[in-house]
Amino acid sequence: MVHPLEPLVLRHTHRLPAPCGPAGQGGVAARQFDAALMSVGYKLSADLLAHLSALSEGTVVDTAVRTLDTVRAMAGDHVQHNAYFIDFPANVPETFAFWTQCVVDALADGVTPEQLSPGVVNLLTLPAYGTYQHTYAELLAAHEELIAAAGDRLTILHLGGAPDDEVTALYLALAGSSTPLGEEGLLDLAVLAGHCVDGPQPETILVRENRAVVNRARLDAGADLLLDTVTDVLRLACALADGDVTLLEPTRFRSPSRRVRRALLAGLDSVVAAAPAKLADVPAHREAWKRLGERLHAHEYGARWPHAADVFAVARGEKQARSFDSRVEELLGAHDVLGAVRLLESAPGRLFRSLDRLLRGCVTQDERDAVVAAVERVAPQVAGRVVLSVREHLHNRATKGVEQRVFVNRLGRAWVAPDTRPPVPATERDRLTTALDAEIRRRLPAPGHLLIDPDVLDVALPLSGKASAAGLGVLPRGSLSPVEGELLRFFVHWKQTSRTTDFDLSALMLNAAYETVSWLSYTALTEIEGEHSGDITDAPDGASEFINLRLGAVRGTYIVPQVNIYSGEGFEEVEESFFGFMLRDAEQRGRPFEARTVRMKSELRGPGRVALPLAFVRGDDGRWHAKWLHLYLKGHPNANRVERNRVSLATLLRGIVERDHLTVRHLTELMADSTTSTTLWDGTTVPDGPVTYIGLERPEGLHPDSHVITLENLRDLIPA
Structure with a gap:
């Protein structure tokens, strides 16, 4: 019998619980399954292929059908991605010419000039505007088959253990996580908790x-x-x-x-x-x-x-119970820093979160010494993610910094305010960072032979699941990842629940001073950099929009894709909404959406009316990197568009880009010492013995006793 939570395990771990069934000659069906997976950017590991080949053909086919459904949804290929312009990215018209043609077509279809507002044309009233003019089948027929390229994504699916064991392991990992989970993680934990309530439980749930x-x-x-x-x-x-x-x-x-x-x-x-x-x-x-x-x-x-x-x-209010915070506030209001420190020592986490304010309130060196000494004493009692968060904060307080301060709440809502704080004194900052690093180093396990994928080193530590989003290839906020390809294509897909809903995909190009260079949107369908696929204004059956960019032609330093809600339901109200990007070689043909070229697909489920999933940054060497944002702006109730928010967006982007996040590199450097052998993986061979592997994806051939940390369980790096 198939375990009902198999898709959940596959989505979280990229492991397929070992299929069971009668033995047989399933080799041909398994290879066909592998080929079908490769067409959407996945592949069976050697162990999984061998396991399936030993099962009956019927078992393999059943496994293939349900697994393909799961992985296609993971890559966003479970829906039909149509485009307004059937030849996109070819033959996209200039914006004014397109609008003019829509008016001409409307007049030809019987709309009289008197029905058009004098001096103003409402595009939404034109029959040819905002709705697909062809079927999805017609779009497929208009495009050549995708040309395979060495750079296409290939995500390996590994062989898991017994289904019940895999489900239990995932439950223990999520329930016992040392960092908060995102919305999807909490929903999945609820399902797992109900299934595993009578089984093994985490030692602690922090x-x-x-x-x-x-x-x-x-x-x-x-x-x-x-x-x-x-x-x-x-x-x-x-x-x-x-x-x-x-x-x-x-x-x-x-x-x-x-x-x-x-x-x-x-x-x-x-x-x-x-x-x-x-x-x-x-x-x-x-x-x-x-x-x-x-x-x-x-x-x-x-x-x-x-x-x-x-x-x-x-x-x-019938009984008094004075809160801890009010007692702290009273002491700080009386400028009694030493008294506040003594009280806060009984709540180590709150002491850490109040550290910056305490140091700013110090007048004498004795007070500063008392604050630092208290932090050193209570550090062993503070959660690892809090220690790391404060360590990151102190690193960014070395100087007064930029004039603007960026705030991001746990829902991803971002806003900017002037930063009037004085810098943290260098002596205390250095002493604190040394103490915090020593505490984290003490908690980290001895990794033995440490094998590291270099691409993971600039991934920000997942100090909270709220700093990311569910999806494929999604990294925590603040991460940097290389972008290898000549054509960059964004996409957004949404399906409204009950009201007419219009999402608009746009891309803003900024120079090194964060000044606007150009943009692509429904108001600017073509630019030197690329093309927009056309505006869809209603999505009862789902709708997609695309932006195609030639990276070599981009005139700026930053590319900021955004999803604006023009009208209708919000990101948390629609039935479905997600954003992603694809990378292609210059000569690769294919449909507007090709799953095997998808590098990232992220759910859009946040507050506000403008979504900023990530930005692209051109380095001094000319190479592009993705900078992960996962932010939402409040925006306007209706008619949000790139022209209206480009100034606030540039200010926000500056604050995010110029902030240094603690990355995997920091923890691996703390792990490495004279007793640890560290190897940067070259992407080919792996050591024969057990290793601690840290990378974006699990490679094949690792020793079975290896400890593996990838994007799926990156939170395991954070010590409790």
């Missing part, structure tokens, strides 16, 4: 959002809950209401069953009974607690669970 998702599964199964703060109970209540377990967005609580109500109140009561000081966490989410209390009918159970009743009394 990330509170993960704990909430796991607790929901445990509550459904009648298992004991994992609670040690009152906020754990609030997050669980949000999970039960299918709300936001990060507590960033308000959750509309539903009236739970009596069993669930009792479980939540009993859990809350036990937490406060064990540590009454934890009532101080309630005011931070006062309104949410009040709304939850109404749904739990907490007033009816005050006698049975008095400590739980205290939580809601604090939320209503």
Whole structure:
């Protein structure tokens, strides 16, 4: 029987749980399966091909059908990518000529001149504008078959273990992650948690959002809950209401069953009974607690669970429980830095997050020394991702820096503000960075023989799953990756849910001073750099837009693709939306969309009306690199377009590009010492013995006892 979570495992790990079935002569079918995979940019590993070849032909065919469906969706090939201009990128007209022709066609189709607004033409009212003028089959017939090239993407699918073992391993990896997961990761964890609730569990679940998702599964199964703060109970209540377990967005609580109500109140009561000081966490989410209390009918159970009743009394203001943060604020307001440091030492994570502010508040050297000494004392108690985040922050505070400061929240919403902070004193900064590096080095495992793919060295450390997006070949925000190819083609696909929705793909070209050079969009269909595929304004069955760029012709230093919502549903409302890019050789022909040339495909699921997935940067040597952004701008309610946001976008881009992110290179340098053998992998042969391999994808032929870290589990690099 096929495991129902096989697609989920394949998507997260690029491992196919070992198919089982009757033995047979499946070699021919397996090779055909391999060929079909290669047509969409995937390939069977040697071990997986051999395993399938020993099974019956029917088993191989069934495996191929369901696997192809999964990997095609991973690359964005599960939909029909039509283009407005059937010959795209050839024969794209000049913008004004195209608009004029649309008016001429409208008049020929019976639209009278009187029906056109005097002096103004609304393109959306023209019959030939914004809707496909040909079928997808006609587009396919108009294009030659793709010419294979050595640079085409080839993602290896590896042989996994028994299906149940693979599912359990993935559950343990996600639940026990040392960094927060993205939206898709949390949804997948919820599915896995329900399936694995009676099986092995992580020793600890450090990330509170993960704990909430796991607790929901445990509550459904009648298992004991994992609670040690009152906020754990609030997050669980949000999970039960299918709300936001990060507590960033308000959750509309539903009236739970009596069993669930009792479980939540009993859990809350036990937490406060064990540590009454934890009532101080309630005011931070006062309104949410009040709304939850109404749904739990907490007033009816005050006698049975008095400590739980205290939580809601604090939320209503009937009982005082001074928050930890208010005590810190009082001390800092009185300029008592030493007192604030002593208090913050009892909450090491908060001390780390307050470090910059504490140093700015210091007047004397004794105060600065006290702050640094406190950080050194509590560092072993702080989560690894927090230590690394502060280390990155200090690196970027070496000088006063740029005049603008970029803020990005956990949803990817970005904004810019003036940076008026003085620099962190060099002596304290150097002492702190040395201490933090020593602490991370202490926590990192001895890697033995370290084998590194050089392309992974400039990948930013995934300190949060919120700094990335789900998809294929997606790197964390701040990462740099080389772009090898002569033709760069972006694409966006969306399918509206219920309202007419118009997404617009655009690309802005900037010079080294972040000044506009040119752009491609529906208002500029052609430029020296390339072509736009045409504007689609309605997507009931899904729609795609493309931009084709000749990198050698680009006149700027930066290329910034963006997706603007002109009208209709947002990124989180549409049924589906994703962005990606392809790379091709100059002479490669084919359809506008070819899965094997896709280097990256990223889901668009964020706030705001303008999406900025990544930018492309030309180095001093003339080579291009992708700089990963994963940002969303608020934009306007309607009519967003590249011309309106290019100034704010340039300011934002400057802040991101000029910030240094901690990368894999930093951790591998901390790992490497006199007892470690380090090899940069040349892409061909691998060592015979076990290694710790760190790279973008797992190569074939690694020793079975090797420890492998790739994009799929890059978070494992972050020490707990």
